[in-house]
Amino acid sequence: MSRVNLALAFVLVACALAVVQAQHRARVYFVELERLKKEARALDEQWGQLQLEQGTWANPARVDAAARGRLGLISPPQDRIRVETLSEAP
Amino acid sequence: MNYHARKLLKLHLAPWRMATVAGLLLAGVAAVGARAFYLQGLHTDYLQGKGDAVANRNLTLPAHRGQITDRYGQLLAISTPVEALWARPADLQLSAAQRAHLAKVLDMPERDLTSRLAHRVRGEFSVRRPLTPEQAAAVAAMGVPGLILRREFRRYYPAGEVAAHVVGFTNIDDVGQEGVERAYQNWLAGRAGERQVLRDRHGNAIRDLAPIKMAQMGGNLALSLDLKIQFLAHRELAAAIAKHKAKGGSIVVLDAKTGEILALSNQPDFNPNNRRDYQPGPMRNRAVIDTFEPGSTVKPFVAAAVLERGLVQPGTVVSTPSDYRVGPKRVRDEHPHDSLTVTEIIQKSSNIGAAKLAMMLSPQQYWDVLNRTGFGQLPGSGFPGETAGRLRDYPTWKPVEQATMAYGYGLSVSLLQLARAYMAFANDGEVMPLSFLKREPQEIVGERVFSSAVAREVRTMMEAVTQEGGTGTRTRVPGYRVAGKTGTAHKLVDGRYAQDRYLSSFVGMAPASNPRLIIGVTIDEPSDGVYYGGSVAGPVFAQVMAASLRQLGLPPDAPDTATRLTRNASNPDGGA
Numbered sequence: 001m002s003r004v005n006l007a008l009a010f011v012l013v014a015c016a017l018a019v020v021q022a023q024h025r026a027r028v029y030f031v032e033l034e035r036l037k038k039e040a041r042a043l044d045e046q047w048g049q050l051q052l053e054q055g056t057w058a059n060p061a062r063v064d065a066a067a068r069g070r071l072g073l074i075s076p077p078q079d080r081i082r083v084e085t086l087s088e089a090p
Numbered sequence: 091m092n093y094h095a096r097k098l099l100k101l102h103l104a105p106w107r108m109a110t111v112a113g114l115l116l117a118g119v120a121a122v123g124a125r126a127f128y129l130q131g132l133h134t135d136y137l138q139g140k141g142d143a144v145a146n147r148n149l150t151l152p153a154h155r156g157q158i159t160d161r162y163g164q165l166l167a168i169s170t171p172v173e174a175l176w177a178r179p180a181d182l183q184l185s186a187a188q189r190a191h192l193a194k195v196l197d198m199p200e201r202d203l204t205s206r207l208a209h210r211v212r213g214e215f216s217v218r219r220p221l222t223p224e225q226a227a228a229v230a231a232m233g234v235p236g237l238i239l240r241r242e243f244r245r246y247y248p249a250g251e252v253a254a255h256v257v258g259f260t261n262i263d264d265v266g267q268e269g270v271e272r273a274y275q276n277w278l279a280g281r282a283g284e285r286q287v288l289r290d291r292h293g294n295a296i297r298d299l300a301p302i303k304m305a306q307m308g309g310n311l312a313l314s315l316d317l318k319i320q321f322l323a324h325r326e327l328a329a330a331i332a333k334h335k336a337k338g339g340s341i342v343v344l345d346a347k348t349g350e351i352l353a354l355s356n357q358p359d360f361n362p363n364n365r366r367d368y369q370p371g372p373m374r375n376r377a378v379i380d381t382f383e384p385g386s387t388v389k390p391f392v393a394a395a396v397l398e399r400g401l402v403q404p405g406t407v408v409s410t411p412s413d414y415r416v417g418p419k420r421v422r423d424e425h426p427h428d429s430l431t432v433t434e435i436i437q438k439s440s441n442i443g444a445a446k447l448a449m450m451l452s453p454q455q456y457w458d459v460l461n462r463t464g465f466g467q468l469p470g471s472g473f474p475g476e477t478a479g480r481l482r483d484y485p486t487w488k489p490v491e492q493a494t495m496a497y498g499y500g501l502s503v504s505l506l507q508l509a510r511a512y513m514a515f516a517n518d519g520e521v522m523p524l525s526f527l528k529r530e531p532q533e534i535v536g537e538r539v540f541s542s543a544v545a546r547e548v549r550t551m552m553e554a555v556t557q558e559g560g561t562g563t564r565t566r567v568p569g570y571r572v573a574g575k576t577g578t579a580h581k582l583v584d585g586r587y588a589q590d591r592y593l594s595s596f597v598g599m600a601p602a603s604n605p606r607l608i609i610g611v612t613i614d615e616p617s618d619g620v621y622y623g624g625s626v627a628g629p630v631f632a633q634v635m636a637a638s639l640r641q642l643g644l645p646p647d648a649p650d651t652a653t654r655l656t657r658n659a660s661n662p663d664g665g666a
Binding site: 034045049051 | 154157164165166168169170171246248249250251252290294295296297317318321325568569637
């Protein structure tokens with residue numbers, strides 16, 4: 001009888017340790033999850049800032065000014081434009 | 091063993107001393123017990139709360155405002171986090187040297203900073219929002235107690251002035267104040283979430299204590315605007331305002347098939363990224379909020395009304411005597427003709443002719459046509475503050491008013507409303523509901539205003555406006571057929587029509603064979619001597635229309651008018 005008790009006590013201790021271990025792992029994972037969520041948020045914000053930057057660079061007003069000023073481009077005058085109509089291939 | 095019996099150990103104690111000591115000891119135990127009971131039993135909530143306060147935290151989950159983009163996803167407004175500097179006066183400890191340093195970092199005079207920080211308010215107040223990232227780093231490095239850096243979202247408008255009137259702006263608390271930002275505030279605004287967590291010694295969250303209330307991010311919005319067309323419209327309008335030294339102006343570009351607003355711009359404008367110099371004037375979205383007397387641009391509606399009832403044909407000749415009177419009022423034409431066909435009345439914009447046509451109708455019949463096309467009614471774009479203009483009920487009309495209304499005086503519209511009304515001609519008689527939001531073609535139900543035959547006839551008349559002999563020859567677009575109507579109206583000043591102040595306008599559509607775009611332009615008080623709608627507003631129309639048609643890649647419906655490139659030797663295949 002005392003041998004059974006001893007075995008049960010042993011199992012009990014093992015279970016208790018397992019609970020502790022599981023609890024610890026849960027905490028570690030939770031902290032990791034939190035960190036990753038934070039990272040996701042930071043990346044999201046960075047994505048927004050990159051979009052903003054892209055939008056600012058691609059702003060037609062800026063492109064227009066750069067094309068006219070720095071590159072010296074002009075929009076073609078009407079008499080330099082020819083409209084071609086696609087005819088059916090013979 | 092009986093110690094009491096031993097003589098040496100025998101205590102000579104009075105019984106009262108024993109009782110006193112025992113009593114004191116018991117009282118001590120009782121006091122500790124009572125205190126324990128008080129703390130553990132009666133006062134437990136308070137202490138539990140204190141304990142939780144150390145380990146538990148309520149976190150707010152920030153939610154940002156939704157983005158606004160144009161129809162192709164180009165960014166028009168976005169919220170992005172920035173640091174803001176707040177102060178808590180109760181904890182603030184700032185040495186003189188630190189104060190000087192802070193003033194330098196914030197780039198503000200030390201005196202201003204001192205008066206700012208002298209606020210004796212409870213809680214916290216903001217010192218500077220937003221900070222640049224460099225400023226935030228410098229403030230954080232100072233580590234002054236009572237100065238708090240807080241993350242906030244700030245709204246940025248990458249398109250700046252170009253789309254300012256449509257997109258609008260938010261105030262410092264991220265609430266929409268104007269434009270789409272205001273109209274769709276509820277959709278765009280995010281709702282912050284909340285969670286309760288247990289924290290360890292390092293401040294890491296280790297366990298959720300309550301179900302998380304998720305943050306609701308603001309919804310994104312795709313507008314109907316086409317940023318490229320919007321930019322073209324903005325640029326050409328601004329150039330024309332400067333050239334003609336005008337007070338202001340507006341331009342609207344509509345998709346004739348869907349009623350979507352592809353571009354809408356006003357002058358003067360403002361930069362929504364700069365909230366410092368707040369002036370309400372330039373922020374007015376004139377095209378939607380302000381009304382004007384449309385002048386000759388209503389004449390096509392008169393023509394449609396008489397054609398619809400079969401009273402005339404486009405070729406019917408109407409005599410236009412220069413002494414034509416309605417009641418006491420003499421109707422005048424700047425360029426008199428003896429007689430004109432109905433088409434020529436539109437083409438040459440004859441006031442006498444238009445008045446005579448309108449007098450063929452009963453007031454109710456004319457009112458009915460104007461009412462059907464949206465005069466005096468809200469255009470329904472959903473834009474905050476849009477106006478219905480003014481169209482009085484026909485029982486109150488005097489005959490002279492019916493005549494003046496035929497050439498656009500005595501009623502008023504907004505430019506958006508007028509462009510919408512022209513959709514009836516552009517879209518074969520059907521008016522589509524306006525929209526600032528991008529939408530799928532299948533979800534639109536139009537409203538039939540004219541029969542398609544009448545709409546096409548009037549469109550052909552308006553095409554004559556842009557041809558030789560018309561008032562709008564400067565509105566031509568090479569390669570495309572253009573239909574439209576010029577307008578030059580005297581402005582009402584203090585209840586009288588000013589002889590030298592004009593509002594020049596042009597509303598037109600292209601390609602005329604099957605219009606895809608409607609563009610309306612108004613220029614307010616051009617003051618360099620030129621004031622005819624065809625000469626002031628017309629070229630803006632032509633420039634924007636030509637560039638937009640090219641942008642949309644629409645096939646020309648009059649290619650021969652565009653083939654003007656000299657076919658020189660460098661291009662031997664040119665003639666093929």
